[in-house]
Amino acid sequence: MNKKVLVLSSSPRRGGNSDLLCDQFISGAIESGNEAEKIFLRDKKINYCTGCGICIDRKGKCSQKDDMTEVLNKMVEADVIVMATPVYFYTMCGQMKTLIDRSCSRYTEISNKHFYFIVTAADNNQSAIERTIEEFRGFTYCLDEPEEKGIICGVGAWNKGEIKGLPAMEEAYEMGKAV
Numbered sequence: 001m002n003k004k005v006l007v008l009s010s011s012p013r014r015g016g017n018s019d020l021l022c023d024q025f026i027s028g029a030i031e032s033g034n035e036a037e038k039i040f041l042r043d044k045k046i047n048y049c050t051g052c053g054i055c056i057d058r059k060g061k062c063s064q065k066d067d068m069t070e071v072l073n074k075m076v077e078a079d080v081i082v083m084a085t086p087v088y089f090y091t092m093c094g095q096m097k098t099l100i101d102r103s104c105s106r107y108t109e110i111s112n113k114h115f116y117f118i119v120t121a122a123d124n125n126q127s128a129i130e131r132t133i134e135e136f137r138g139f140t141y142c143l144d145e146p147e148e149k150g151i152i153c154g155v156g157a158w159n160k161g162e163i164k165g166l167p168a169m170e171e172a173y174e175m176g177k178a179v
């Protein structure tokens with residue numbers, strides 16, 4: 001109740017399978033009285049981290065001026081962060097990895113958050129998402145007191161919208177509701 005939920009939807013396919021699961025999660029979270037916002041990363045300009053190291057010297061100030069400033073503010077302010085990606089070549093998609101790398105300037109402030117991961121894949125086997133989940137854990141491993149609260153496994157969905165007939169839709173709603 002009354003948590004600030006930030007959903008980071010990284011698929012380039014708006015209304016695609018992971019994006020639909022994000023919407024389900026949000027519906028559930030709002031239903032139980034939380035505040036929820038989705039950022040569709042493709043709408044944002046987020047450049048690659050250049051590894052310049054300026055953020056280390058300038059304590060949290062990135063040398064680049066793009067939409068990552070706004071996204072990072074929201075990540076720092078959120079109670080709950082939901083990270084959603086399609087599986088691309090058995091890893092996360094590039095948009096999500098780019099966002100993670102760009103958290104470099106302020107990742108030490110992303111502390112005491114609850115995390116949920118949403119992953120979709122064409123492969124029917126649950127193991128298809130394992131490497132991607134481990135990649136997310138590589139990110140949260142670097143944070144202060146993260147709590148991994150849930151994983152939505154949207155396997156067996158290739159075409160846009162195919163997730164609609166699968167149990168992950170209800171699971172995402174229920175997980176959002178219980179946030």
Ligand SMILES: Cc1cc2nc3c(=O)[nH]c(=O)nc-3n(C[C@H](O)[C@H](O)[C@H](O)COP(=O)(O)O)c2cc1C
Pocket residue numbers: 011012013015016017018019085086087088089090091120121122123124128157158159160161
């Ligand atoms: C570039 C690319 C690579 C993909 N690689 C895999 C893969 O390695 N394993 C798999 O099961 N599905 C793979 N897929 C299928 C997507 O994971 C699947 O269609 C997923 O539902 C897409 O989610 P979205 O609609 O949220 O983008 C790939 C799709 C694309 C476009």
